[in-house]
Every structure is written in C-alpha cells, then in structure tokens.
Amino acid sequence: MAAEHVEHERAEHDDHPAYPVGLRLSGRRVVVIGGGQVAQRRLPALIAAGADIVLVSPSATPSVEAMADAGEITWNKRPYEDGDLAGTWYALVASSDADANNAASAEAERTRTWCVRSDDADAATAWTPATGRSEGVTVAVLTADVQGRDPRHTAAIRDAVVEGLRDGTLVARHHRTRTPGVALVGGGPGDPDLITVRGRRLLAEADVVIADRLGPRDLLDELPPHVEVIDAAKIPYGRYMAQEAINNALIEHAKAGKAVVRLKGGDPFVFGRGMEEAQALAEAGIPCTVVPGISSSISVPGAAGIPVTHRGVAHEFTVVSGHVAPDDERSLVDWPALARLRGTLVVLMGVDKIGAIAQTLIAHGKAAETPVALVQEGTTAAQRRVDATLATVAETARAADVRPPAVIVIGDVVAVGTK
Structure with missing residues (x-):
C-alpha cells in the first residue's frame, strides 16, 4: 500500500509543470551525496553560488578531491547516513548506491529539503535546468513535465540562446540608463x-x-x-x-x-x-x-599552414613593424639583433619594405636561403600565400604583386607542414 501511495502522489505531481525559481544559496547548507562525475559537474556552480557545501561519499574523483583539498567543500569520507540532511536547504543525490539515493531522497521529503536526483528525475522534488551565463544574465531552460523531458533538446535550446546573446545575433538591448x-x-x-x-x-x-x-x-x-x-x-x-x-x-x-x-x-x-x-x-x-x-601576427601564419613555433625548429618568435625601413632614423627595431636570432620573425606592415628588410638581415648574418612566406588577406576568402627566400623575396613580391595587408614570416617554420 505504501508503494502504491508513493506512485499515486508521484502521478499527481507529474500532472503539473515545474515551477522555475532561482535559489540563493550563499552561506546556506547544501549536501551532495556521491563524489562522482555528476558531482564534479555540479559542484563548481554551487561553489560559485557561495553555498556551504558538504560532500558525503566514501570516494571522489580527483577533481572533486581537489575542491575538498582547497577548502571549497567539506568532505565526509563515508556513505550516506540518515540525518545527513538535517538543516539542509538543498540536496543533490548523485551516488552509485541506489539504496543510499532512495534513503537520502526519503529524508529530503520528510525534512522538506529540495532534492535533485541524478538517477531518478521522477523521484526528485527539484530539477536542475540547463544553465548558461552571458554578461551577468543567467539563462536556465527547464522541461515543462516529466513525460516531455529531453535533456539534449533542453541543452540545445540553452546553447542557442547563450550563443545568440554572446555573439550578438540575439540582441536584447538595455533599457536602463547607460554610463557613457x-x-x-x-x-x-x-x-x-x-x-x-x-x-x-x-x-x-x-x-x-x-x-x-x-x-x-x-x-x-x-x-x-x-x-x-x-x-x-x-x-x-x-x-x-x-x-x-x-x-x-x-x-x-x-x-x-x-x-x-x-x-x-x-x-x-x-x-x-x-x-x-x-x-x-x-x-x-x-x-x-x-x-x-x-592578432594577425599569429593567426594569419596559422591559417596559411605556418606555425610560428615548432618543436625542434623554433623556440621563439618575434613580431616587428616594417612600416619604416631599417635605415630610417625613425625605426626603433634592432635589425642586427634580429638577424642573429634563430627563431621566427614575423613582420607586419612591411610589404613595400621587404627588399630593404631582407638585405639588412642578410648583411647582418642571416642566411640568404632562409625561407620567407608572404600571406596576403589572411583568413579571408581572398587569402593567398607566396613563398620565397630572403635572397629572392623582393623580386618575388613584385612579380606576384603582393599587396597590403600581408603578414611576412621569415624562418625555418615556413618549410614546416603543407603549403
């Protein structure tokens, strides 16, 4: 008769949609039963909410254990016991022990503690919505009823709304007075x-x-x-x-x-x-x-298949402006020092000065056969890559009619990967 009564009550609850609410848990006791993957996913949000968290579990994942070691949660290393939910505002039941989950859920019902069940949503008194955040706004998507629960669909709706708010495709303009x-x-x-x-x-x-x-x-x-x-x-x-x-x-x-x-x-x-x-x-x-x-100094070479660093090839990269020639008194670049470096040299705004730059580097010891790549309109549909060496880059750039904006990469990384 008791089981029939529980099933009858559950059926009555299932006839109505869940009531959405935001819990303010700062400084309030929250108990988590089980230290597995579910707890690992849910604990960071509870910590961020400022809850006083007690974990009851004989074991925990390394990440959950690290939270306990850092003092973010209190860990009772034992199975659930009746009375663990005393004074608790919110409980998350997520252990692998079905009997312990049922017992904790029953205690939550007796003590009128809102309880989430990871193993049996029907038996829970609360559900965790699919949640996302964007600039101070929390988006929580909740299934209306048990029969219609589809966690993947709920998460997809959450993701679409949050992504739209973040990338500007879903615009909700502010109506409060803004600070200029x-x-x-x-x-x-x-x-x-x-x-x-x-x-x-x-x-x-x-x-x-x-x-x-x-x-x-x-x-x-x-x-x-x-x-x-x-x-x-x-x-x-x-x-x-x-x-x-x-x-x-x-x-x-x-x-x-x-x-x-x-x-x-x-x-x-x-x-x-x-x-x-x-x-x-x-x-x-x-x-x-x-x-x-x-920055185009890294992304454009990457889009053209050139890593600015590569194991065994380059352990450093230097980005310089080429908008003034090396012999221009306004130049702040130490070109002789750059010529001695073994890493990658990335030159921005240097298309029209590449001849003078190449000559200067060679004059100060850089090998004339050092590979060079010029990547024009990088990352766009008009992107193109022109390869040369320090000795040939001036003539190659002229012949190929390379125009700004273009990123110039000088170094052995140019020969790494595919062209």
Missing part, C-alpha cells in the same frame, strides 16, 4: 567569425561604430539601421582620418551618452594605436573597455 563609454574592440585578422564573442556582443549593442579598414567589414552589414558607422580607415598611400580626429569622435559620441565601439583590425594594442586612444579617453574622463583581439 567606449569599447576598443579587436576585430581579429579579417574573417568575421574570428572576432571574440565579447567583441561581437558589444558591437551588436553599439550606437556608434568607428571602424578601421582592416576591421572585419562583413560585421558592419549586420548592424541595425540606427547604428552610425564612421569610417576611420587609414589606407596606405591614400586618404586617412587623423588620429586626433578619431580621438575627438570617440569622446564626442561617448559624451553624448552613446555606446561607442572602436572596431580595429587584429588586436588594439599590436601596432594599432589603441593605447593612444585609451589615453585620450582617460584624459577626457571617459570609461574605456579594452577587448583583446586575435
């Missing part, structure tokens, strides 16, 4: 998919975007019609927007209360003058957020 500010966003080497998720989200929330020519231009097409896009292109050998004008535009729009994104190619601080903009904003009292980007 500017985000210096590194857009990556060119492929729009290589911008960081944070950068893409900030771009989707922007009122004004001040964009470089080398920023991922395809992302601008996705912006809503109300977003003002300002061209700050610094085109080699052509017209450009003075840095002072860029700084003033950033300050002006931020002071007007708008969300401003300065979209730059690569990383803002790798030959990108990002620090000059950050300093100008600081002097004007404008909050500035820096969002690092994937």
